[in-house]
Amino acid sequence: MNKNILELFKIKYPITQAGMVWVSGAKLAAAVSNCGCLGLIGSGSMKPDLLREHINKVRLLTNNSFGVNIPLSRGDVDDLIQVVLEENVKIIFTSSGSPDKFTPILKNNGCVVVQVVSNVKQAKKSELAGCDAIVAEGYEAGGHNGKDELTTFSLVPQVVDSVNIPVIAAGGIADGRGMLAAFSLGASGVQIGTLFAASTESSAHINYKNAIVSSKDNSTQIFLRRYSPIRAIKNSIVNQILEAESKCLSDDEIKKLIDQKREMRGIFEGNIDEGFLEVGQSAGLVKEIKPVKKIIQDLIEVYNKYLGNLQCLEQLF
Secondary structure: OOOHHHHHHOOOOOEEEOOOOOOOOHHHHHHHHHOOOEEEEEHHHOOHHHHHHHHHHHHHHOOOOEEEEEEOOOOOHHHHHHHHHHOOOOEEEEEOOOOOOHHHHHHHOOOEEEEEEOOHHHHHHHHHHOOOEEEEEOOOOOEEOOOOOOOHHHHHHHHHHHOOOOEEEEOOOOOHHHHHHHHHOOOOEEEEOHHHHOOOOOOOOHHHHHHHHOOOOOOEEEEOOOOOOEEEEOOHHHHHHHHHHHOOOOHHHHHHHHOOOHHHHHHHOOOOOOOOOOOOHHHHHOOOOOOHHHHHHHHHHHHHHHHHHHHHHHHHO
16 A cells, blocks of 8 residues: 555545545535545535535534545536635546646645546546546446446556556445455555445435445446446436437437436435436445444455455465
8 A cells, every 4th residue: 555645635544435426515525534534525416606515514524634526527617626726625536537727727726636537548648737646447436437448457557557646446446355456456545436325424315325235246237338338226217228229319319318417316316217326336245324434444344354364365375
């Protein structure tokens, strides 16, 4: 494990919480930060004024480090960037877009900048743009994914080998075993989403959390591959979209199925049939809804248990 990640974020444990839409509000971010990890506000489902409100709320709930995740594909991204600068947020995770434009602006204002990538080319570009660290997110992750379909186990070591800044592994990590595997691949930290999405402090609807807990190993599905691949729990609307794609329906016909705030309906409003229930393949590992404090305690306990097992194995070689 690279201690740089702990120093970079001023945290105790090399664990970051993903900035998930409709999930990662002030309450979740603060709870994660209070446990010595890095909590993130997910601005992807927030207007600028609401983001400002959550930033102010999280500061009332924790004195520890926290950050904001900003999808660069947002039409109002300039406004979101302005909010974090005005509110003096010092840790910014960017995703879904090129880091070239905003990284220098953020760095000039004293921010630590971390870019989420899905392949080696993006990782190298992010380093050249001045990013301080990278999240290498594999295809196992929930929500929007990279078109190259690189899995975490393949992606992380290749990104580690290609850059000279810390790499945070993401995608499919939901317990201490996954953390240990990520560190063995050269990652300096891990980013966890689905496990925290099902936490008590998550702002998601209870129906969505229960859907995670009820998931099995094959409960998720990638769809919209020809546009922007999304991973979510299989349900009625996902099946409709898959059928439309298999019949090669027009873009306009498919857009009618997806352009209805599906993420909000599924995650925030709890419509388990007509909304997108975006989660990662690790959902099958999530067995109950727990407070963040218990989640992190369990992560560390399982990590130490399996680290001990590996130390025993070392004597065989």
